[in-house]
Amino acid sequence: MSVLNADLHCHSTVSDGTLAPEVLAQRAKANGVELWSLTDHDELSGQAPAAAAARALGLPYLSGVEVSVSFIGTTVHIVGLGVDPGHPALAQGLAGMREGRLGRAQQMADGLARVGIRGAFDGALRYVGNPELVSRTHFARFLVETGVCRDTHEVFRRYLVEGKPGYVPHQWAALGDAVRWIREAGGLAVIAHPGRYKFTPTEEYALFSEFRGHGGQGVEVVTGSHGSADFVKYADTALEFGLYASRGSDFHSPEESRTDLGALPVLPGRLTPVWEALADRIQPA
Ligand code: AMP
Ligand code: MN
Numbered sequence: 001m002s003v004l005n006a007d008l009h010c011h012s013t014v015s016d017g018t019l020a021p022e023v024l025a026q027r028a029k030a031n032g033v034e035l036w037s038l039t040d041h042d043e044l045s046g047q048a049p050a051a052a053a054a055r056a057l058g059l060p061y062l063s064g065v066e067v068s069v070s071f072i073g074t075t076v077h078i079v080g081l082g083v084d085p086g087h088p089a090l091a092q093g094l095a096g097m098r099e100g101r102l103g104r105a106q107q108m109a110d111g112l113a114r115v116g117i118r119g120a121f122d123g124a125l126r127y128v129g130n131p132e133l134v135s136r137t138h139f140a141r142f143l144v145e146t147g148v149c150r151d152t153h154e155v156f157r158r159y160l161v162e163g164k165p166g167y168v169p170h171q172w173a174a175l176g177d178a179v180r181w182i183r184e185a186g187g188l189a190v191i192a193h194p195g196r197y198k199f200t201p202t203e204e205y206a207l208f209s210e211f212r213g214h215g216g217q218g219v220e221v222v223t224g225s226h227g228s229a230d231f232v233k234y235a236d237t238a239l240e241f242g243l244y245a246s247r248g249s250d251f252h253s254p255e256e257s258r259t260d261l262g263a264l265p266v267l268p269g270r271l272t273p274v275w276e277a278l279a280d281r282i283q284p285a
């Protein structure tokens, strides 16, 4: 049923969220979420505490991860739902990807130092809950704390996106590898927030058709990063490519996120929700 209050995309202190997995579980439950997944970036170590907290609260849970991918020069995110967090192909693939993050962070700090912002490497690390997962978000929090910008969105716009001083291009996983790791771990691959990518229609078509060709099966239609026009557009895309539809807030922090856990419109009724394909992977309440 498409009216289920499922929230299948959010982040904890294990990646770039500000709340611990257990605190997120409580917040999801309090907000009326009926099926929850924690999907930290490139990291599975939050899965056991998230699942345990969900079980204790009587909240149905699906394991999850958000994998960073480079596709024709652009970073794309692929969410894996219902994965076995102990599966070696997935765990090793993600570990390999995390390795580059510290070096990238040092280069980002060097870029910021060139425009007069000192101490950003140590500053960003103070916000990191997991030393293997320093991300642009942690730099953004440091630049807000030090008064360089008013909020994290301003930091990204002025310093952390392509062409700006703190931006460092990075090679993430190949699309085919990310989908394969997720499938081998028993999960279902979902294109995250497609409305955020700056693709031409031809490039976007290539993303969806290659993703489908690799065995990807889902797309986020209702997410915190989509406006109502995107809901309609990606509902059509889901039907065009025969994909299951997913729904997730992409919640990171009470201070920074516009969409809270569970506070999203329902999926359009003409779609097949991704949780129908994952019924046997859900940890029941
Ligand atoms: P990274 O994986 O280190 O490149 O960091 C990517 C993360 O930065 C995303 O998962 C978002 O949480 C955050 N992010 C990206 N763009 C923006 C933006 N324009 N405003 C706020 N946060 C953003
Ligand atoms: Mn993030």
Ligand code: MN
Pocket: 066, 077, 192, 193
């Ligand atoms: Mn994302």
Ligand code: MN
Pocket: 009, 010, 011, 066, 250
């Ligand atoms: Mn996310």
